[in-house]
Amino acid sequence: MEWKSYGRRRVYDSPYVEVWLDDVDIPGVGRIDHHVVTMPRASTTSVVTDDQGRFLLLYRHRFITGRWGWEVPAGWAEPGEDPAVAIAREVEEETGWRPGQVVPLVEYDALAGISTMRFRCFHVTGCKYVGEPTDRSEASRVEWLTEREVVKLLAAGDVPDGPSLAALSYYLGPHRLLGGAVSDVR
Structure with missing residues (x-):
């Protein structure tokens, strides 16, 4: 099952980390705000x-x-x-x-769920x-x-x-x- 995204908004950012809330529709669950952490550097x-x-x-x-x-x-x-x-x-x-x-x-995704x-x-x-x-x-x-x-x-x-x-x-x-x-x- 694949989640559908309806957009995102930034909650916090710094040179080290960014936190976003993604508006997603999860099959069988419905629409929720899902936290996503991104790193500006590799x-x-x-x-x-x-x-x-x-x-x-x-x-x-x-x-x-x-x-x-x-x-x-x-x-x-x-x-x-x-x-x-x-x-x-x-x-x-x-x-x-x-x-x-x-x-x-x-190579690997460290925290693929978030x-x-x-x-x-x-x-x-x-x-x-x-x-x-x-x-x-x-x-x-x-x-x-x-x-x-x-x-x-x-x-x-x-x-x-x-x-x-x-x-x-x-x-x-x-x-x-x-x-x-x-x-x-x-």
Whole structure:
């Protein structure tokens, strides 16, 4: 069943998020105002690995959820910026490691029922250490972890960030099972 839209009105906007009310007709329910959250900038994530099979992760606190956890490097692309260039910039700013190669891994809709937020995830390799992270607000620690350590963190719930959980799980699952093939990204 497909919903029919009769228009939308903006409720709130900022450089980071926009909230809309869409006037929609839902088959079997009727017309309602449905909240839609949009992001003015493209979201990017990365799975960063080295030639020893380790993963580069950030340990940080998220004040909104009040939780500490491990995350992959991530961030927004500036308007008009290529998402691959954006994630290379974010990896270096957040970790102090300059990417060598950045290739598409997978794309997905993060909150398809309420948001247009779409994440583009990249696999980053060939990193060279260039110094301390320039964005010191991103993490308490930046560490290279073994695959076994990452799998244990995932299983223990110590990767509570959805985009990080999706990126790492996709890399360790379908990406590996397909022999490292890139997903059919749109």
